[in-house]
Amino acid sequence: MNYDPTRAQQRFLDELERFIVQELNPQLTPDQRDAPFNRGAWQRCADEGLLRWRVPTAQGGLGLDLSTAVLGYEAFGKYCSDVSFSYAFSAHSWSLMTALIEFADDAQQRYLQDVMSGGRIGAFAMTEADAGSDTAAIQSRAVRDGDEYVLNGSKAYITLAPVADFTLVFASTDPSRGAWGISAFLVDRDAPGVHAGDPDAKIGLAGAPLGPLTLTDCRVPASARVGAEGSGTSIFAHIMELERAFILAFTLGIMSRQLDSAVDYARTRHQFGQPIGKLQSVANRIVAMKTRLELARLLVYKVAWLKEQNRPAQLESAMAKAYLAEAFTESSLDALKTRGAAGYLESAGIGDELMTAVAGLLYGGTTDIQRVVVARCLGL
Numbered sequence: 001m002n003y004d005p006t007r008a009q010q011r012f013l014d015e016l017e018r019f020i021v022q023e024l025n026p027q028l029t030p031d032q033r034d035a036p037f038n039r040g041a042w043q044r045c046a047d048e049g050l051l052r053w054r055v056p057t058a059q060g061g062l063g064l065d066l067s068t069a070v071l072g073y074e075a076f077g078k079y080c081s082d083v084s085f086s087y088a089f090s091a092h093s094w095s096l097m098t099a100l101i102e103f104a105d106d107a108q109q110r111y112l113q114d115v116m117s118g119g120r121i122g123a124f125a126m127t128e129a130d131a132g133s134d135t136a137a138i139q140s141r142a143v144r145d146g147d148e149y150v151l152n153g154s155k156a157y158i159t160l161a162p163v164a165d166f167t168l169v170f171a172s173t174d175p176s177r178g179a180w181g182i183s184a185f186l187v188d189r190d191a192p193g194v195h196a197g198d199p200d201a202k203i204g205l206a207g208a209p210l211g212p213l214t215l216t217d218c219r220v221p222a223s224a225r226v227g228a229e230g231s232g233t234s235i236f237a238h239i240m241e242l243e244r245a246f247i248l249a250f251t252l253g254i255m256s257r258q259l260d261s262a263v264d265y266a267r268t269r270h271q272f273g274q275p276i277g278k279l280q281s282v283a284n285r286i287v288a289m290k291t292r293l294e295l296a297r298l299l300v301y302k303v304a305w306l307k308e309q310n311r312p313a314q315l316e317s318a319m320a321k322a323y324l325a326e327a328f329t330e331s332s333l334d335a336l337k338t339r340g341a342a343g344y345l346e347s348a349g350i351g352d353e354l355m356t357a358v359a360g361l362l363y364g365g366t367t368d369i370q371r372v373v374v375a376r377c378l379g380l
Contacts, residue, residue, distance in 0.1 A: 003301065009068050013075050019048055020079040028082040028207075037163050037209050038085060039121075045089065046118025050076075054093065055101055055116060059109065067304045070249050078253025083356045084207035086250045091159045091208070091363070094243040095124035099168050099184070103226050103235050111166060111186060123164035125155040125213055126236055133369045135233055136179040140171035140215065148219045149173075149185065151193070155213040159363070162199040162209040165189050169215065170232045182232035186224045193218030204355025240365070245303035245317040247364050251328045252300065254353055255293045258335040262286050265339055276338075285334045292327035299323055315377035322370035329357040 005013060027041040045051060053069045055061020064072070073090055080086045100112040100122075114120035131137035140153025151171055161167065166188045174181030187194060193216045199209035227235050266277030266286060276282045299320040306313040332354040336343035343350050361367050 005071060009071060012064075012068060013071060016050075016072055016075050017079050020076065023048075025079075025081040028080070028085055037088070037160075037207055038082070039163070041082075041085060042089075042121065043118040046116065050089070051093070051097070051116045051118065054097065055112065059101065059112060060116060061101075066308050067301070070246055070300060070304045073246065073249040074252040074256075076253065077250030078257050080250075082207055083254060083352050084205040086254075087205055087356060087359075088160060088208035090247050090250045091124075092122065094247045095239055096122040096168060098239045098242055099124065099226065099235065102238070103184075104186075105226075107223055108186060108226065114165075120165040121160060121163060123158050123160045123167040123213070124239075125158045125161065125167050126170045127155060127157050129154070129156045133365050135170070135182060135236060138170065138172060138182065140169065141175070142171035142173045142183055142185060144173065144222070145219075147222050149222060149225065151185065151187065151215040151218040151220060153215050155215075157200070157210055157363075158213050159208060159210045161196050161213045162211045164196070167213060168226065169213070170236060171215075173229050177230065179233045181230055182236075183229050184226040184232045184235055185220055186226060187215070187218065187220055191218055191220060203358075204352065205359055241312075241314055241317050242307070243364050244321040244370065245300060245313065248321065248324045248328065248360055249300055251324060251357070251360065252293065252297055254356075255289070255296070255328055255331050258331055258350075258353065259286070259289045259293060262289060262335050262338045282338060285338060289331045289334050292331050296320075296324045296327045315374060318365075318370040318373035318377070321364060322367040322374070325357070325360040325367050328360055329354070332357045 024041060024044060027044060028038060049062060052061040053064045053072055055063070057063040076089060077086045097115060100115065104112060111120070111122065115122055126135060126138070128138050128140065131139065140151065140155065142149045142151045151169065153171055155169065158167070166186055169185050169187045170182055171185065172181050173183040189196060195214045195216070197212040197214065199211045202210070263286060266282055267275050269276045277286070299316065303313045303316045303320055306316060332350060336350045336354060339348060339350070342348060
């Protein structure tokens with residue numbers, strides 16, 4: 001198997017690097033705890049076509065194959081100066097946009113067109129305070145009333161909910177059927193009965209706000225339902241197979257940058273009359289960073305290959321999510337420890353990366369849940 005980028009892929013990556021370094025980064029503020037979501041930078045990405053990567057050409061997109069798109073997200077993470085912006089870009093793409101690309105009907109395509117143009121931002125709302133990966137436990141309800149549905153319920157920890165113009169909301173249309181009674185609805189922010197709460201205060205990812213979304217007697221037309229009634233869990237499961245594997249693809253780029261920086265630092269920082277890279281403990285730490293990066297890449301790239309072959313990848317996606325989340329956390333700690341006290345300073349930027357890594361252990365299904373998925377796939 002050849003892992004080298006093709007000439008076309010390399011041109012794509014070179015142009016992406018140029019855009020991020022020269023045009024995007026100057027618009028991004030450092031990823032600090034009080035940094036707001038940067039809508040201007042988001043619009044610049046849309047203008048450059050970054051929100052069209054995975055959209056088929058028939059729907060107005062660039063139609064990139066999955067492997068090329070994954071390389072793009074990896075490069076985005078490597079060169080983007082704001083890790084929370086990279087996360088927001090990735091999360092929006094692999095959850096909300098996947099739903100629109102693959103499940104929105106002709107009338108609902110306007111949402112996808114608005115997203116690609118940057119005119120609207122969407123959110124993806126399954127999680128509730130007492131229901132995360134256990135989708136059957138959601139309490140949000142959608143009751144059919146003629147040509148409308150009436151939605152009631154509260155969603156929690158929804159990425160981009162405080163700034164989203166619309167949300168894909170999962171609610172039960174038939175509680176007696178459990179997980180198979182869930183349906184999905186496109187709900188506009190300005191619809192009566194919709195309330196997006198203030199952003200939750202977090203320990204990281206400041207530029208990617210998340211928060212609650214409450215629906216109180218919110219009426220939406222029946223045409224807002226995505227897919228058939230009761231198909232919500234199937235839609236969610238399909239999206240999760242992609243999201244789990246690829247939502248952290250951007251962190252491959254961050255891990256690569258961390259590794260390069262650690263190697264340079266270990267070569268130039270001297271202690272005891274020699275570069276610290278000559279100290280076995282430091283060298284071993286950097287070797288571990290390199291090994292984790294290569295293994296994580298192999299897992300992510302394999303899922304991309306499997307999906308391009310139209311093969312299932314539930315097992316591999318869960319393994320990729322769990323391993324990459326933990327590898328990124330460990331490598332961020334190693335990057336910090338390699339620099340010693342200097343790594344603990346805010347100016348080093350490693351603190352933002354570490355808090356982003358910790359979040360990766362939780363969103364998209366915790367690493368514990370990923371292990372449950374793997375165990376079930378193995379018949380345990």
